[in-house]
Amino acid sequence: MQAARILVDGQSDLVLDYGIPPEAGDVKPGCRVQVPLRNRTATGTVLTLSEPAPAWKDRLKPILKLIDPEPLISPVMMNLASWAADYYSVALDQMIRCLLPETVRQENTAEKMRKMVYLEKTPAREELDALYRKAPRQAQMLDYFSSAKQQSAPLAAFGAGALNVARSLEAKGFISLKEEAVHRDPSTGEQFVPTQPMKLNSQQQKALEEITAMCAAERKKPVLLQGVTGSGKTEVYLQAVSQIVKSGKSALIMVPEISLTPQTVQRFKSRFAELPSSVAVLHSLLSDGERFDEWHAIRSGKARIVIGPRSAVFAPLQNLGLVIVDEEHDASYKQESSPRYHGRDLAVLRAHLENCAVLLGSATPSLESIHNALIGKYSLVKLTERADGQQLPLIRILDMKTEGRNKSGPNVISERLRMSIDRRLDKGEQVILLLNRRGFARSIQCPDCGHVVTCLHCSLPLTYHRTEDRLMCHLCGFKALPPRSCPECRSANILLQGYGTQKVEELLRRTFPAARITRVDADVARRKNAVRTILNQFRAHKIDILLGTQMIAKGLDFPNVTLVGVLNADLGLHIPDPRAGERTFQLLTQVAGRAGRGDLSGEVIIQTFTPQSPSLQYARHHDTDGFAAQELEMRRTFDLPPFTHIAVLTIRSQHESMAEFATQTLAARLRGMLPPPATMTDPMPAPIPRAHGQFRFQITVKGPSARILSRTLRKLVQEAGLGEDLTAVIDVDAMSFM
Ligand SMILES: Nc1ncnc2c1ncn2[C@@H]1O[C@H](COP(=O)(O)OP(=O)(O)OP(=O)(O)O)[C@@H](O)[C@H]1O
Numbered sequence: 001m002q003a004a005r006i007l008v009d010g011q012s013d014l015v016l017d018y019g020i021p022p023e024a025g026d027v028k029p030g031c032r033v034q035v036p037l038r039n040r041t042a043t044g045t046v047l048t049l050s051e052p053a054p055a056w057k058d059r060l061k062p063i064l065k066l067i068d069p070e071p072l073i074s075p076v077m078m079n080l081a082s083w084a085a086d087y088y089s090v091a092l093d094q095m096i097r098c099l100l101p102e103t104v105r106q107e108n109t110a111e112k113m114r115k116m117v118y119l120e121k122t123p124a125r126e127e128l129d130a131l132y133r134k135a136p137r138q139a140q141m142l143d144y145f146s147s148a149k150q151q152s153a154p155l156a157a158f159g160a161g162a163l164n165v166a167r168s169l170e171a172k173g174f175i176s177l178k179e180e181a182v183h184r185d186p187s188t189g190e191q192f193v194p195t196q197p198m199k200l201n202s203q204q205q206k207a208l209e210e211i212t213a214m215c216a217a218e219r220k221k222p223v224l225l226q227g228v229t230g231s232g233k234t235e236v237y238l239q240a241v242s243q244i245v246k247s248g249k250s251a252l253i254m255v256p257e258i259s260l261t262p263q264t265v266q267r268f269k270s271r272f273a274e275l276p277s278s279v280a281v282l283h284s285l286l287s288d289g290e291r292f293d294e295w296h297a298i299r300s301g302k303a304r305i306v307i308g309p310r311s312a313v314f315a316p317l318q319n320l321g322l323v324i325v326d327e328e329h330d331a332s333y334k335q336e337s338s339p340r341y342h343g344r345d346l347a348v349l350r351a352h353l354e355n356c357a358v359l360l361g362s363a364t365p366s367l368e369s370i371h372n373a374l375i376g377k378y379s380l381v382k383l384t385e386r387a388d389g390q391q392l393p394l395i396r397i398l399d400m401k402t403e404g405r406n407k408s409g410p411n412v413i414s415e416r417l418r419m420s421i422d423r424r425l426d427k428g429e430q431v432i433l434l435l436n437r438r439g440f441a442r443s444i445q446c447p448d449c450g451h452v453v454t455c456l457h458c459s460l461p462l463t464y465h466r467t468e469d470r471l472m473c474h475l476c477g478f479k480a481l482p483p484r485s486c487p488e489c490r491s492a493n494i495l496l497q498g499y500g501t502q503k504v505e506e507l508l509r510r511t512f513p514a515a516r517i518t519r520v521d522a523d524v525a526r527r528k529n530a531v532r533t534i535l536n537q538f539r540a541h542k543i544d545i546l547l548g549t550q551m552i553a554k555g556l557d558f559p560n561v562t563l564v565g566v567l568n569a570d571l572g573l574h575i576p577d578p579r580a581g582e583r584t585f586q587l588l589t590q591v592a593g594r595a596g597r598g599d600l601s602g603e604v605i606i607q608t609f610t611p612q613s614p615s616l617q618y619a620r621h622h623d624t625d626g627f628a629a630q631e632l633e634m635r636r637t638f639d640l641p642p643f644t645h646i647a648v649l650t651i652r653s654q655h656e657s658m659a660e661f662a663t664q665t666l667a668a669r670l671r672g673m674l675p676p677p678a679t680m681t682d683p684m685p686a687p688i689p690r691a692h693g694q695f696r697f698q699i700t701v702k703g704p705s706a707r708i709l710s711r712t713l714r715k716l717v718q719e720a721g722l723g724e725d726l727t728a729v730i731d732v733d734a735m736s737f738m
C-alpha cells in the first residue's frame with residue numbers, strides 16, 4: 001500500500017501520513033481527501049506520495065475517501081506553495097489555504113442553482129386567447145416569451161406563485177422547467193462598451209515586441225517596463241493580453257488594490273467585453289458565493305483573464321501565457337499579516353515555474369527591480385514620453401519654512417498654491433490635492449512643550465477624527481476625547497498641531513466657497529463602491545477639487561486635471577524605514593503624473609519643509625534613473641536592500657519584561673547560529689513598541705540569502721519553544737518596520 005502525506009485542515013502544520021487503499025482511487029498530490037482523525041473525520045490535502053517504510057506499513061490509517069477525482073492544485077502551484085512556505089517561514093498549510101480559499105476547500109459549498117423556464121412550443125394566437133380567459137397567468141407567462149423575444153427566463157422573474165403556473169404549462173407541453181447553476185458575477189449590472197486597440201507609438205510597439213519575443217523564447221527573463229506616467233503602459237498590457245488570449249492561453253494581471261484601480265479593471269473589461277465573462281476580477285470584498293464561482297470559472301478555463309491584487313497570484317489559471325504586475329513597486333503587494341509573502345516576487349516565481357512570460361510595469365520601479373535590470377536578470381524596456389504627446393507637468397517645490405508662514409504659525413495651504421488653485425478653477429479646470437498620510441499627520445502635538453498624545457495600548461500617536469470629535473488609535477481602535485489642554489504643560493494651544501484630510505477639507509471649503517470639493521481617504525474607502533462613485537463624479541466634472549491621501553495617486557487618468565498640489569511632501573520621509581526616500585519619490589512622481597493628461601498642460605506644486613531632499617529634487621525633474629542611481633549608491637554603502645535581504649523577528653507579549661527577556665535570550669542564541677556574512681541587530685523595542693495591548697521587541701537580521709535568514713530564524717524559534725504568552729513573527733524581506 002502506498003502512503004500519502006496529508007495536510008489536515010484546521011490545525012496549523014498538522015501533517016500526517018495515511019495509507020492509500022485501492023478503493024480510494026487515483027490519489028494525487030493536490031487532491032483533497034477525507035481521513036480519520038482521532039474519533040472524527042477530517043478533510044485534508046495530499047502533499048506528497050511515498051512508499052512507507054516497511055515497519056510503518058500496517059500501522060498507517062487508510063484514507064477514507066477521495067473528494068476530487070482531479071487534483072484541485074496543479075503540480076506547479078504545489079511547488080510554488082512549498083517554495084513560499086520555506087522562503088517566508090510559514091507552515092505549508094497556510095500557503096495551501098491561500099491557493100484554495102475556504103469556500104472552495106469546503107466540500108459542502110455548492111453552486112447556486114436556480115429554476116429556469118424554457119419555451120418549448122409557441123402557442124397559436126387562438127390558444128393564447130383561450131388561455132387568457134381560463135388561466136390568465138399562464139397566458140402572461142407565454143406572452144412574455146413572444147414579446148421579449150427570448151427562449152428562456154429565470155422562474156423568479158415571474159413573481160410569487162409562478163412555480164404552479166409553470167408546472168401547468170409544462171404539463172401542457174408549452175414550456176419545460178430546468179435547474180441551472182448561476183454564475184454569481186460580481187460585476188453584474190455594469191455595462192462595458194467594447195474598445196478597439198489603439199495604434200501603438202514606436203516605443204509602445206517596441207515594448208510589445210519585447211514581450212511577444214519573451215513569450216516565444218525558450219529561456220525567458222522578466223521584462224521590466226519602465227514608462228513615465230501616462231506613457232500608455234496599460235495599452236501595451238491590453239494588446240499583450242489580447243495576443244495571449246488569441247493563442248489560446250490565459251493571462252494574469254495583478255494590480256495594487258482593486259478598489260483603488262477601478263479604471264484599470266474597467267479598461268480590461270471593456271477591451272475584452274466581446275468575450276462574455278472571460279475576465280474574472282478577484283478581490284477581498286467578494287462574497288463566498290462569488291469567490292467560489294470565480295474560482296471555478298478560472299479553473300475550468302471559462303475565465304482566461306484574471307485581474308486581482310496580490311492574492312491573485314494564486315489564481316488557478318491553466319495554461320498560463322503571461323503574468324503582468326502593474327505598479328510593481330507598490331507596497332500593497334507585500335502582505336503584512338501571515339503569510340507575509342510578496343505578490344510580485346511570487347508572480348515572478350510562478351511565471352518561472354510555468355515557463356511563461358512576466359511583465360513588471362511602473363513609472364517608478366522598485367529599486368529591487370531596477371537593480372535586477374541593471375545586472376541583466378531582467379530585460380528593461382522604457383517608455384520615455386507621454387502617449388498623448390504632452391509634456392510632463394512642470395513641478396515647483398515650495399519651501400514652507402518661508403512660503404507657508406502666517407501670524408498664527410505654519411499654513412496648510414500656501415498663498416502661492418491658493419492662487420494657482422483659484423486660477424485653475426476660474427478656467428473650469430480640475431485640481432487634485434494630496435495629503436501625505438504616511439507618518440503621523442493628524443496627530444495631536446502640543447506646540448508649546450512638544451508633547452504628543454499617544455494610545456494607552458499602543459505607543460502610536462492618536463489621530464483626531466472630526467466627525468466623531470474623538471481621538472483614535474489606528475492600530476487597535478482605542479478612542480478618547482481630545483484634551484482641552486496639554487496633559488503635560490496645560491497649554492491651551494494643544495489642538496493646533498497636525499492636520500488630517502477632514503481638517504483640510506474644512507479649510508478648503510472656507511477658502512474656496514464656490515468650489516465643489518470631495519475627500520477620499522481610508523475612512524471613505526471603507527464604504528463599498530464609495531471610491532468608484534467619487535472618481536466617476538470627478539471624471540464627469542461634478543467635483544472641482546479632489547482631496548485625498550496616497551490612495552488617489554495610483555493610475556488614475558483624468559484629462560481635465562491641470563493642477564496637482566502636494567500639501568506636505570516630507571512627512572513620510574521622517575520614519576524609521578530604509579525605503580522612506582524611495583516611497584516618497586514614488587508617491588510624488590505618481591501623483592504628479594495625474595496632472596495635464598489631456599490637451600491641457602499640467603502643473604504640480606509640492607509644499608515641503610525639506611526642499612533639498614533628493615526624493616523631492618529628483619521627482620521634480622522626473623528623473624527616475626537619477627534617483628535610482630543615487631539611492632542605489634546609498635543602499636550599497638549602508639548594505640541595504642536590494643544588496644542584501646532583511647528579515648525581522650518580532651516577539652510580542654502582554655508582559656513587557658517577558659517579551660524583552662525572551663528577545664534577549666533569542667538574540668544570544670541567534671549569535672551562535674547565524675552563518676556569516678549575515679549580521680544581526682541587538683534586540684530593540686519596535687518603532688511602535690506597543691500595539692493591540694502587546695509589547696513588541698525586534699531583532700533585525702541581514703544577509704545575502706533570504707532563505708538562510710528565514711531558515712535560521714525558524715530553527716531558532718522552533719528550538720526555543722516559546723511559551724503561550726509569547727508570539728514570534730518572522731517577516732522575510734520586510735517592507736514595513738513599524
Ligand atoms: N498609442 C496611443 N495613442 C494614443 N493615445 C494613447 C496611446 N496609448 C495610450 N494612449 C492614451 O494615453 C493615456 C495614458 O495611457 P495609460 O493610462 O495607458 O498610461 P499609463 O502608462 O498606464 O499611465 P499611468 O502609469 O499614469 O497609469 C490614456 O488616455 C490612453 O488612452
Ligand SMILES: [Zn+2]
Pocket residue numbers: 455456457458459460473474475476477478691692
Ligand atoms: Zn492603540
